[in-house]
Amino acid sequence: MEFDPKQLTDDLRGHFRGALHLDALTRGLYSTDASLFQIQPLAVAVPEDAQDIATLVRYCFEHNIPVIPRGAGTGLAGESLGPAVILDLSLRLKRIVNISGTTVTAEPGVTCEALNAALAPHGRRIAPDPASAATCTLGGMIATNASGGNAFRYGYTREYVNALNIVFDDGSTNGSDEPTGATPTRRAQITQALAEFLRANQQLIAKTPRLPFDRGGYALHDVLTPQGPELARLLVGSEGTLGIVTEATLRTVPVRGGTSLLLLGFPTLDAAVRAGLHLRKLDVV
Numbered sequence: 168m169e170f171d172p173k174q175l176t177d178d179l180r181g182h183f184r185g186a187l188h189l190d191a192l193t194r195g196l197y198s199t200d201a202s203l204f205q206i207q208p209l210a211v212a213v214p215e216d217a218q219d220i221a222t223l224v225r226y227c228f229e230h231n232i233p234v235i236p237r238g239a240g241t242g243l244a245g246e247s248l249g250p251a252v253i254l255d256l257s258l259r260l261k262r263i264v265n266i267s268g269t270t271v272t273a274e275p276g277v278t279c280e281a282l283n284a285a286l287a288p289h290g291r292r293i294a295p296d297p298a299s300a301a302t303c304t305l306g307g308m309i310a311t312n313a314s315g316g317n318a319f320r321y322g323y324t325r326e327y328v329n330a331l332n333i334v335f336d337d338g339s340t341n342g343s344d345e346p347t348g349a350t351p352t353r354r355a356q357i358t359q360a361l362a363e364f365l366r367a368n369q370q371l372i373a374k375t376p377r378l379p380f381d382r383g384g385y386a387l388h389d390v391l392t393p394q395g396p397e398l399a400r401l402l403v404g405s406e407g408t409l410g411i412v413t414e415a416t417l418r419t420v421p422v423r424g425g426t427s428l429l430l431l432g433f434p435t436l437d438a439a440v441r442a443g444l445h446l447r448k449l450d451v452v
Contacts, residue, residue, distance in 0.1 A: 170209050170232060175252075183222050185214040185259065197253045200240035206248040208235075213255045217332065217340075217413035220254065224411065225338025227252055236407040238275065238307030241299040246311065246406050254411070256306050264414065266291075270329060272416040275306025291419040294321040306412050312382040312404030319447055321420065323382045325403040332414035333402065340413075341398065358396055365391040 172189040179187065188194070188211040198207045209232070214220045227234045233251035240247050240257075247253070260276035263285050271293070273282060279300040283292045296315035297303055303313065309331070314323045333341045339353040351359070365372070365387065372387045384404030390396050402409050433439040 172210060175210060175226075175232075179223070179226060183212070183214070183219055183226075184216075185212060185219045185223075187212055197237070197255070198248065200237075200242055200245065200247050202243050202245040202248070204245035204248055206245070206250060208249065208251060208253040209233075210252045211255060212252055213258050215259055217260075217334070220256075220411055220413055221334045221338045221340060223252070223254065223338075224334050224336070228337045234411075236306065236310070236411045238304035238310070239278070239299070239302045241303045241307065242311065256411075257304050260306075260413070269419055270416055271419055272414060273305055274414055275304060275309070275412045277305050279303050279305065279308060286419055287422060290422050292422050293417055294327050294420045295324050296321075305415060305417075309403050309412050309415055310406045312384060314380075314382055318380055318382075322380075323404075324417075325382075325386070325400065327418045327420075328399050328403050328415060329418055330416040331399045331402060331410075331412050333398070333410040334413055335410050341410075354398075358398065361396045361398070361401070362391065365396060 176187060176189065193211050194208050197211045198205050212223050214223060224234055226232075233249065234254055235247060235249045235251045236254045236256055237247035238257050256274075257276045260274035261281070262274045263277055263282065264272040264274065266272075266286060266289055269291070271282065271286060271291070279293065279295075279297060280302075282305060283300070286292050295308060295313050296317055297308065297313045298315065300315075307313070308324050309328065312323045312325050315321075331341070335341070335353045335357065337353050341354045368387075369391075375388065377388065382404060384406060385401070386404065387401070390401045398410075402412070431439075431442070433442065
């Protein structure tokens with residue numbers, strides 16, 4: 168169907184409590200990110216909370232309107248751009264819900280830097296250390312399976328996600344439970360279909376080449392467990408295409424006692440690479 172800005176505004180009035188921007192100036196601002204691309208969105212929505220996200224996604228699902236979630240827009244490949252309703256999660260959803268022991272629960276709009284600042288008094292931090300930590304959001308890190316300069320030691324975001332609260336494509340959430348005998352929820356439908364797919368393709372998935380460090384999305388090798396599919400593992404790295412994160416619980420790591428820098432010179436690139444591989448085996452980098 169053809170997008171009608173007035174209908175969107177009229178239909179969501181009284182239901183979507185956040186801000187809807189349809190003016191040319193705001194849409195122009197959201198037509199770019201850290202990439203070289205420029206794509207004008209249909210509209211920009213700034214939700215107040217998870218309920219707002221579900222309301223907007225449900226409406227867009229029913230009216231066949233594309234939605235693209237956006238964090239800080241630090242991606243270099245145009246991930247947050249498109250001819251769609253841009254859902255900006257970086258402005259309002261910034262709560263750090265809970266810090267307990269070795270985990271932290273937070274909303275997707277909190278930045279990596281703010282999250283680490285809140286964890287510091289507890290002697291903890293989140294493991295990934297992306298170069299854009301001062302501005303990138305937790306939701307964006309989960310969407311892109313972010314890593315950082317110490318990926319060889321700490322791996323990627325996917326390895327530290329314990330649980331995710333999700334809004335699916337139809338506006339339902341992974342917290343929705345259906346009464347006995349009712350039509351299965353979207354979560355149940357997805358879980359069942361995914362389990363059947365993974366079981367039917369186990370041999371093919373097992374043959375997929377594995378790289379020592381690979382933060383690409385849609386990783387399937389460890390999604391199916393004896394208890395059923397782990398949706399969170401599949402969602403990390405999928406860049407908002409399989410669901411929109413409204414809250415995440417991550418495992419944290421201890422704050423480093425100190426850092427130092429050593430500058431070494433090598434006669435050739437090959438010699439530098441060989442030395443780097445040797446240092447990793449010694450666990451001194």
